[in-house]
Amino acid sequence: MKKTFLLFCYLLLVTIAKAQLDKTPLYFQFPDVPPFSITKTPDNTLFTKNDLKKRKATLIMLFSPDCDHCQQQVKALKENIDLLKQVQIVMVSFLNDDLIKKFYLENEMAAYSTITMGRDGKYFLGTFYKFTTFPSMYLYNKKGKFIEKFEGITPINKIAASL
Numbered sequence: 001m002k003k004t005f006l007l008f009c010y011l012l013l014v015t016i017a018k019a020q021l022d023k024t025p026l027y028f029q030f031p032d033v034p035p036f037s038i039t040k041t042p043d044n045t046l047f048t049k050n051d052l053k054k055r056k057a058t059l060i061m062l063f064s065p066d067c068d069h070c071q072q073q074v075k076a077l078k079e080n081i082d083l084l085k086q087v088q089i090v091m092v093s094f095l096n097d098d099l100i101k102k103f104y105l106e107n108e109m110a111a112y113s114t115i116t117m118g119r120d121g122k123y124f125l126g127t128f129y130k131f132t133t134f135p136s137m138y139l140y141n142k143k144g145k146f147i148e149k150f151e152g153i154t155p156i157n158k159i160a161a162s163l
Helices: 002-020 068-079 097-106 124-129 156-161
Strands: 037-041 046-048 057-062 087-093 115-119 136-140 146-151
Touching: 037 097, 057 124, 068 156, 087 097, 097 115
Parallel strands: 057 087, 087 115
Antiparallel strands: 037 046, 037 115, 057 136, 136 146
């Protein structure tokens, strides 16, 4: 009886340890647009998953305002915005509001109605995506299901082709 109990405890510990080693990013385990909440730039209002337009593809872009690659990606995005006219773009940074607002103003982001920019002060999306590089982009279809991940500078036509 004692050996059976010890075997049971050992198997339980192995199962728990193995569960902790699961490195699969959450966006694969939960392929819907995550329940995020960001502080929108420039007006500091709350913007959540519920504010996304229904039946419209979504691109979530994690960026840093002081990242050269991010600046190049935004430039390409602005130059080719017509390729993504059916996509709502949510640009999210984890840095302070002043840096994000400066980036927002310098890049004249107010002129792009399909782009929402803001700050994830709780680092929810960083944890959810387990991203490793800036920019990182996550594309969801019209039903809110994950399609593809893009890392680094990505041609806009490649993103559009994934729709």
